[in-house]
Amino acid sequence: MNINMLSSIKESPLFKIANPESIAIFGASNNITSMGSIMLNSLLSIGYKGAIYPVHLKETTVQNLAAYKSIFDLHEVPDLAILVLPTNIVCSTMDQLGQKGVKHAIVVSGGFKEVGSQGKHMEHELIQIAGKYGIRFLGPNCLGIANPHQKLNPTPFLYEGSPGSIGMASQSGSFVTQMFDYLKRLGLGFSTAFSVGNEANIDIIDCMKYLGACPNTKVISMYIEGIKNGKDFIDTARSITPHKPIVALYVGGTETGKQAGFSHTGAMAGPDRLYDGIFRQSGIIRAHSITELFDFCWALTSLPRRIGRRVIIQTNSGGPGATAADTIGREGMELPRLSKKTLDKLAPFIPHTGSIKNPVDITFSRNQMDFYAHIPEVLLEEENADLLMIYFLAPTNMLKQMLIKMGVSKIELNNNLDEIIQKNSDAFVAMLENHKKPVIGYTYNSLEEHFIQALIHRGVPVFPDPKRAAKAIGAVIRYGQLSDKIKSPQINAI
Amino acid sequence: MNINMLSSIKESPLFKIANPESIAIFGASNNITSMGSIMLNSLLSIGYKGAIYPVHLKETTVQNLAAYKSIFDLHEVPDLAILVLPTNIVCSTMDQLGQKGVKHAIVVSGGFKEVGSQGKHMEHELIQIAGKYGIRFLGPNCLGIANPHQKLNPTPFLYEGSPGSIGMASQSGSFVTQMFDYLKRLGLGFSTAFSVGNEANIDIIDCMKYLGACPNTKVISMYIEGIKNGKDFIDTARSITPHKPIVALYVGGTETGKQAGFSHTGAMAGPDRLYDGIFRQSGIIRAHSITELFDFCWALTSLPRRIGRRVIIQTNSGGPGATAADTIGREGMELPRLSKKTLDKLAPFIPHTGSIKNPVDITFSRNQMDFYAHIPEVLLEEENADLLMIYFLAPTNMLKQMLIKMGVSKIELNNNLDEIIQKNSDAFVAMLENHKKPVIGYTYNSLEEHFIQALIHRGVPVFPDPKRAAKAIGAVIRYGQLSDKIKSPQINAI
Incomplete structure (x- = not known):
């Protein structure tokens, strides 16, 4: 078996994050306009079936749910904790999660690596704490997860439309949440979508592996501002693309795109041609805009x-x-x-x-x-x-x-x-x-x-234009060629 | 003065076609699903203020308007006649128009040059008859004109939205009529749009001249399957582009596009590079899809x-x-x-x-x-x-x-x-x-x-995508460069 493939989706550090039976949420309150409250509201609106435990210092109920003063007051260890807290209390909260025995978290809070040296230091501390307790987490500086098949959507946007078959691993939370409505208009939807943020612990490669093994996912879309581990990225993609197409939008290849990406998630971008090579070796189809990204996914999920x-x-x-x-x-x-x-x-x-x-x-x-x-x-x-x-x-x-x-x-x-x-x-x-x-x-x-x-x-x-249709057909034809190449042992040996 | 410029828009053979005070329409009836009837219905719906004379052999009223058995029964000579008739009676009707003294017509009927040698022969006859009487006409095989500023829309589609500032000269009637709704959604509209059909008498260059002189037109869009007179086209465009931008979509440059265009209007296409050269010399901005064509017009009418x-x-x-x-x-x-x-x-x-x-x-x-x-x-x-x-x-x-x-x-x-x-x-x-x-x-x-x-x-x-916005900004920047080049006497001498 290829070591880059999961033998079961349950092996993934993301499994409990994408399929939690219980969630503790930090930062939700009765002030309905705060980020944490909006996220809890989305989770309730989609009809999440598991237990939800708002953790709040002062409130006894939050949005009609019983609230807990601290994680230690919960009578069970939740599968997942979501942190929408001021930057300076994220590390101490993570430590408490560790003490309680929580193993999976999403850190929504920003103010880490992406803001400079002090944030970088704090991010390092966060990694250390999680490592000490064996906690796997998405973020920081991310919007987490949407898995509409599990009625799971603790993001700031209401999930619209139906559960779909497009997986997403994104270095921008916007291209998870702001695409709900976009995809709905095309009759499409996400299978599971991950916003990876600064990738301090779980990275975009972990998401790719999860989506490769996810039975609801027919095509994987990726939004990339920079990849840290090129070799692992290629190996993982090559284990997936022969049986499931991957489409990627990379925006770090221009000076202007690089600048923007760095301010956004602190990602280090590389030259365009390098990424072209990575994608080609991986059997990944490259898109050049968000429109193209989802056009290609549309054709790849609806055509043979x-x-x-x-x-x-x-x-x-x-x-x-x-x-x-x-x-x-x-x-x-x-x-x-x-x-x-x-x-x-x-x-x-x-x-x-x-x-x-x-x-x-x-x-x-x-x-x-x-x-x-x-x-x-x-x-x-x-x-x-x-x-x-x-x-x-x-x-x-x-x-x-x-x-x-x-x-x-x-x-x-x-x-x-x-x-x-x-x-x-x-x-x-x-x-x-x-x-x-x-x-x-x-x-x-x-x-x-x-x-x-x-x-x-x-x-x-x-x-909405024959050119978009033709380019999308072209992507499907290209997928056939790319996956043939990856499957051929001669090329695999490279 | 440049001989390719009109000193007054009234000199154009299209003036009375785009601004008629009275219209005779052939082929409209009380069968509301026939093409002629649908066109009359559009004209009535937009609220055309001039006189309308339906000509019909049997009916005494057509869509509540008094109908006339023949053009000879009209008490005045209408500014414009619109023919939506079976192919085989178009020539004889044109002859009657000539006898009556009508000087301007739109021939909507198809079945001429675009269907092969017999049609070509009939088109030749039509040209002869019009020539004999000095009739200037659009078509055959066209959808004519929309001039919403004059509440003039005798096309098969209801005009939607407001009068706008985009001129159109199109070798496809669809890209006049089917764009009403498209432009409305972008808050845009046509100033005046011409469907030129087979260009047996009035051609796309005449339309370009008209739109160049039209005060309602801020930008000229063109849909081109093939140009007959390259030199005249370039000279005319060069007289316009220094003061008004022209954007063109050309689809005859591929084998596949050429085939399709030929079946459509019998246009003879040329290689892509030839047209690239024509556009460059003319100061015309080339678009590569309908979406781009109107994106560029959008930016050119709303940005400086x-x-x-x-x-x-x-x-x-x-x-x-x-x-x-x-x-x-x-x-x-x-x-x-x-x-x-x-x-x-x-x-x-x-x-x-x-x-x-x-x-x-x-x-x-x-x-x-x-x-x-x-x-x-x-x-x-x-x-x-x-x-x-x-x-x-x-x-x-x-x-x-x-x-x-x-x-x-x-x-x-x-x-x-x-x-x-x-x-x-x-x-x-x-x-x-x-x-x-x-x-x-x-x-x-x-x-x-x-x-x-x-x-x-x-x-x-x-x-709806930053890429479309960026390309549209690029078109405006390019217009500045192109019009500078055209204005420069050194280049003018070529």
Whole structure:
């Protein structure tokens, strides 16, 4: 067995942090605007099922929970302690945790390594204390953990959306918490997300290992400002990438990014090319923005792991067809010719003003319902293609007109628009799923449009620009190549 | 005077097409789902003030307007005729227009050059007929015109949003009509937009000339699948770009894009590098996606024409600050050090866990209201910087918490959230406008968030990723350089 792989997720120092049965929280109070209180509020809001023990010097209840004057007053040893305390009492509190026998903690408090030499000294002390008692902890200067599958979210943001399949190991807490809403809008969610902060004890490599072993995680995303142990990072990633894709955004590669990262978590960044090399050796796909990071995760969780380069574009508008065709070519993919069989089957549905080349452009002059039934059905059977890319032009107003054309009365429409959209998207997605060919959508509408949301929530990725869709497809193709390379023993020997 | 410039916009063959006082429409009926009817419906919906004459063989009224059996029955010669007719009667109708004395037309009907040799023949005939009578027309195979300033929108999509300042000359009708909603979401709108179709008579260069002279147009956007007359294109663009920026998306430069464009409008594309050269000589900024096209227009209409490279980033979250810093560096801009004066003024507002380097990161531990008042006020006075880039994290829930902290009661909040947001964003934007330094925002929230929408509609561009913001700033800087080059007589002589 590879020593960089966990034989069981329970071996991870993060297991009890991500799956605690009881939590002591320091710094939550009845002042609902303090950071600790906001975090407790999120934990309660998501419906966490374990025991919660607020520790507070003065209060007897905190947010309607019985409060404890000190950790020593608890009748059990909690699985996890969360510290949202002033910097200067973090070390002494950690010592008390050790005395009580607590083995896992999250230190949210900042003011350590990231602020300079005095903070660095305090961080060193914190490490010593934890080491003495065998405490494993995330942070300091972090936002900790979100594991929506366990209804666990002691972060300052309410968890939105459903539990998902994207793992996250992040050197920024914002890219855990501020992504809840972002991912929800794409119909996505985190499996488990870690904010690692200063990585004084548990580091981003531990998180990667955990997520590699986590059954809820289909793809691992990482936000990186600097890696400390390059060799361990590569070895760990290489043990994961053959069976689970990893996508990383690295921002320390420019002078400007390096500066910012250093002020943020005290991370030491390295030159861009060095990181390019690390990622390549690791089989990690590099993203160049947060948008790309999650676009790639979206495609990697919704398309098959292995896809070919031959794309059919289906459109009802020439311009959007041409922009997609252009970007498909630029991203290194192909638009194959359609087979005679497909052309024959398509002919009845395409007007003389349309095109049965690829892109297949039905224009607006025929029955738009064919666009959602007969035409994709034919295209999904095309043997010369690996993937179907569909342009969705679905403003609610247009959809209404289409449904009226189909005989739905106006009154029925207004009363039941939502239901009609649900039913139609159900039928459409069921038809797509009957075929083995993957489907990816693109649109210039808002992703918050009813119909687009319905598609997204049924698992069809719909990108707000064909370029983003094409780059995401490219990431999936690249994953196939990278994981092949990692698997090849010749390369492994390097 | 430059012969490529119009001395008056009224000289343009497009003047009466974009500003008609009366319109005859062919192909609109009481079958509300036909293309012609939908187009008439849009024209009525926007509240067009001129006379509308539906021409219909059988109906006496069309959508409650008196209808005419033929163009000869009209008691006046309309400024503009719009033809949404079966291909085979377009030529004969054009001949009747000529006999009546109509001088301007839009031919929406497709089935001409873009479908092959028979269509090409018919298009030639159409050109001959128009030539005989001196008719100038847009199309065929186009969606015509939208001029929201004149409440003119005879296209198949309802115009959404307000009249704006982005001109459009497009070889795709979709990138006129399907952008109404897109631009509205960014708080933008078209000044006048042309869909040129097959350019049988009026071409994209005529549109560029018109928009160059159009007082409502601050920036010209173009969607190009192929240019026929390169020299004329360059000369015209060069007469415009010194005083008005032009941004173009060209999609014919790949094999795949070329194929698609040809099926669409029969345009002959050329190699990418050729077009790069054309754009460079013309002083045109090239965009590589629809998203970029309008991002660049957004920045070019909301930032000053000339800006420097020194950017200050203001954030309350380290990760979003670092991603912006990284991308600012990658796009060729700088993060200057803050002056001693600025540092002194900032000190009281930044906690010890924050950073008063650039990015200025106030973190979450202090009064968030400073983020919207004192801090930007200080930063806008920094002499070492040209532009302030602000991270907006403004989900409504967070804003509510902030307002409660400020003493707004919960009841008041729920009753007046919208009003409160309007008031706060008014105050914030007024403060920004009191300073000369341009401001650009970025966010990972939905642009449809209340507060973000309030900012956008007050003229502060807020991009959904710092990379898009940085690229847009880059486009403005590039415009300054390009227009300088064009103005220089040395280069003009080429």
